[in-house]
Amino acid sequence: MSGKGTVRVRYAPSPTGHLHIGGARTALFDYLWARNQGGRFVIRIEDTDQSRHVETGIDSQLNGLKWLGLDWDESVDVGGPYAPYRQLERLDIYKSYTEKLLASGHAYYCYCTEEEIEADRAAQEARGEMPRYGGRCRTIGPEQAEAFRSEGRKPAIRFRVPAGKTYGFDDQIRGRIEFQADDVGDWVMVRPDGIPTYNYAVVIDDREMRITHVIRGEEHLSNTPRQLMVYEALGAEPPVFAHLPLILSTDRKKMSKRDESIIQFIEQYRDLGYLPEAVVNFIALLGWSPGGEQEIFSKEELIEQFSLERITKSGAVFDTEKLAWMNNHYIKKTDLPRVVELTLPHLIKAGRLPAEAEMTAEQKDWATALIALYQEQLQYGAQIVELTELFFADEPQLDEEAQAAVAEEQVPAVLRSFLTAIEAAPAEEYTVEGIKAMLKTVQTETGYKGKQLFMPIRAALTGQTHGRDLNQTLWLLGRGKVMARLRERLDG
Numbered sequence: 001m002s003g004k005g006t007v008r009v010r011y012a013p014s015p016t017g018h019l020h021i022g023g024a025r026t027a028l029f030d031y032l033w034a035r036n037q038g039g040r041f042v043i044r045i046e047d048t049d050q051s052r053h054v055e056t057g058i059d060s061q062l063n064g065l066k067w068l069g070l071d072w073d074e075s076v077d078v079g080g081p082y083a084p085y086r087q088l089e090r091l092d093i094y095k096s097y098t099e100k101l102l103a104s105g106h107a108y109y110c111y112c113t114e115e116e117i118e119a120d121r122a123a124q125e126a127r128g129e130m131p132r133y134g135g136r137c138r139t140i141g142p143e144q145a146e147a148f149r150s151e152g153r154k155p156a157i158r159f160r161v162p163a164g165k166t167y168g169f170d171d172q173i174r175g176r177i178e179f180q181a182d183d184v185g186d187w188v189m190v191r192p193d194g195i196p197t198y199n200y201a202v203v204i205d206d207r208e209m210r211i212t213h214v215i216r217g218e219e220h221l222s223n224t225p226r227q228l229m230v231y232e233a234l235g236a237e238p239p240v241f242a243h244l245p246l247i248l249s250t251d252r253k254k255m256s257k258r259d260e261s262i263i264q265f266i267e268q269y270r271d272l273g274y275l276p277e278a279v280v281n282f283i284a285l286l287g288w289s290p291g292g293e294q295e296i297f298s299k300e301e302l303i304e305q306f307s308l309e310r311i312t313k314s315g316a317v318f319d320t321e322k323l324a325w326m327n328n329h330y331i332k333k334t335d336l337p338r339v340v341e342l343t344l345p346h347l348i349k350a351g352r353l354p355a356e357a358e359m360t361a362e363q364k365d366w367a368t369a370l371i372a373l374y375q376e377q378l379q380y381g382a383q384i385v386e387l388t389e390l391f392f393a394d395e396p397q398l399d400e401e402a403q404a405a406v407a408e409e410q411v412p413a414v415l416r417s418f419l420t421a422i423e424a425a426p427a428e429e430y431t432v433e434g435i436k437a438m439l440k441t442v443q444t445e446t447g448y449k450g451k452q453l454f455m456p457i458r459a460a461l462t463g464q465t466h467g468r469d470l471n472q473t474l475w476l477l478g479r480g481k482v483m484a485r486l487r488e489r490l491d492g
């Protein structure tokens with residue numbers, strides 16, 4: 001096999017929509033292997049299935065990968081020695097191979113109509129056979145072909161599958177895999193409109209682009225025998241194959257694109273305020289692990305430690321709690337300005353704050369302090385909106401525990417004393433330090449301390465019995481709101 005430095009790995013997305021978590025995992029593993037080996041990472045766009053083509057699909061793929069922090073050596077945007085990197089721009093290349101395969105008898109024209117193929121299939125099913133192309137056009141002579149042509153039939157081109165052969169390969173993840181050629185009917189390589197099918201184009205491209213390792217999802221395992229047939233027909237050495245395990249949802253079922261318990265698209269992670277390095281770390285562990293207890297890996301560590309041997313065969317469970325934990329881990333370690341960048345837009349979008357351009361310096365400082373107070377707790381940027389609800393509501397909504405806390409006997413005295421302390425001090429003294437001093441005064445005056453003192457204040461003002469630092473919270477709530485809430489509770 002190829003030595004270090006000559007490794008060439010490709011990610012070959014079909015641009016059928018947004019970059020999906022599964023595609024991102026494939027791309028990441030391709031990338032990590034290429035970088036680990038000091039090789040080249042290529043992105044090729046497989047757009048021959050035009051019925052599924054989405055014009056923004058290419059940008060979505062590339063932008064999503066860029067956001068994740070991946071870079072590539074060759075593709076549609078950066079060019080490269082084997083350009084073009086988009087299949088619809090490579091039709092001439094496929095055509096020249098097709099001519100060779102027709103000439104060598106590995107391929108033939110098929111004039112069958114949909115109806116004929118359907119009739120054959122129905123007959124096979126009636127006989128209890130596995131449906132496959134019945135072979136009507138396998139052996140037709142030139143006159144018959146000419147007759148079909150003059151009827152206006154447009155031929156597809158089929159690959160002539162050799163009878164009785166076994167095709168096998170050593171998958172880097174699953175070991176030896178073999179397929180019987182007889183289970184595969186002669187398959188369409190080129191459609192009547194001249195556009196090649198995936199199984200054909202992929203081989204030509206991987207060969208032309210000197211790809212050494214094909215690392216892709218398990219769903220392509222069943223495509224591999226067709227591809228091996230083309231390699232054989234061309235007298236070419238196939239690349240090394242590695243088929244990545246399925247991604248399973250938390251209940252260990254195959255993840256479906258409609259599963260709402262999992263955020264499926266990379267753009268959604270970006271829009272919800274996830275950190276790309278956390279998403280990369282999480283995705284890297286979907287089917288791979290270097291062994292040992294370590295779970296947090298920088299991109300550099302992933303590159304260094306990545307290996308195909310340590311990819312598992314069994315499905316990789318998408319653990320949403322682990323993702324939340326991991327993103328929180330990264331948010332905690334991130335400097336505040338970046339956390340503000342991640343979260344502030346969500347407060348603005350929720351109408352909690354004016355647009356950044358219209359924000360006063362004071363508002364920005366306040367928002368920054370608010371975000372800082374919740375940084376430890378944040379699982380993703382957009383979560384700031386629900387976490388900080390209590391600062392924006394007109395009145396605190398007391399949860400059950402808070403209601404119990406404010407029902408205690410000492411509460412009126414504590415709240416009244418706190419209100420008096422705030423009223424007695426000039427407004428400028430309503431600072432984090434000032435609040436601390438006031439609470440000290442309340443303690444001296446009422447004789448209550450610890451939980452008996454702080455719990456009612458927290459419960460009455462925030463509606464909750466747990467939360468972030470109390471002095472900070474009271475300062476962020478602001479003097480006016482705190483006084484109003486205290487009065488409301490005392491009078492109510």
Ligand code: GLU
Pocket residue numbers: 011012013014046202214215216217220
């Ligand atoms: N274009 C295929 C897909 O998007 C990938 C093919 C491959 O990696 O061989 O699923």
